[in-house]
């Protein structure tokens with residue numbers, strides 16, 4: 568477990584650093600839907616999205632010595648009939664994986680969600696992302712469905728797996 572890492576909300580001034588971290592992870596991660604260089608959002612887009620979605624989106628970051636080393640986005644459902652559902656996306660910097668930071672981020676997002684009357688945490692993960700699936704299973708997430716061969720990869724096709732956890 569990485570004891571020097573603090574999990575806390577992203578601060579506005581950290582937006583450029585957050586975008587760099589996300590870009591560097593997306594550029595090298597083969598288990599993500601987005602491909603290298605594909606995300607074209609500028610800081611204005613990201614800031615505007617955060618302002619527009621307001622309380623519905625919360626970004627928590629893992630910080631070590633002032634440097635962002637991971638993040639988790641929790642998106643709370645917009646429509647009334649879906650209230651109680653929250654959708655997660657997350658990543659940890661390559662150099663900091665396997666230290667328990669992903670686990671800490673998930674726990675923090677769940678604690679945050681509980682303060683917002685959330686019943687279900689939901690996420691999607693590619694079938695070949697065995698490390699992430701292991702983490703989610705360990706944290707109590709179960710598989711609810713599969714979009715077969717929904718993703719085209721360099722070596723063929725991959726599934727998108729839906730996982731969820733009921734909060735108590």
Ligand SMILES: CC(C)(COP(=O)(O)OP(=O)(O)OC[C@H]1O[C@@H](n2cnc3c(N)ncnc32)[C@H](O)[C@@H]1OP(=O)(O)O)[C@@H](O)C(=O)NCCC(=O)NCCS
Nearest residue numbers: 657658659664665666667668669670691692698699701702
């Ligand atoms: C998935 C990810 C967030 C995990 O973060 P992490 O900080 O390494 O996770 P943790 O150190 O808390 O690991 C927790 C558990 O997950 C499992 N796990 C995580 N990465 C693993 C890997 N590469 N191989 C095998 N198991 C792995 C292990 O079971 C581990 O528990 P253990 O240490 O008790 O064995 C990180 O690998 C990552 O950012 N990957 C690239 C982006 C990504 O795939 N995001 C998820 C998209 S759905």
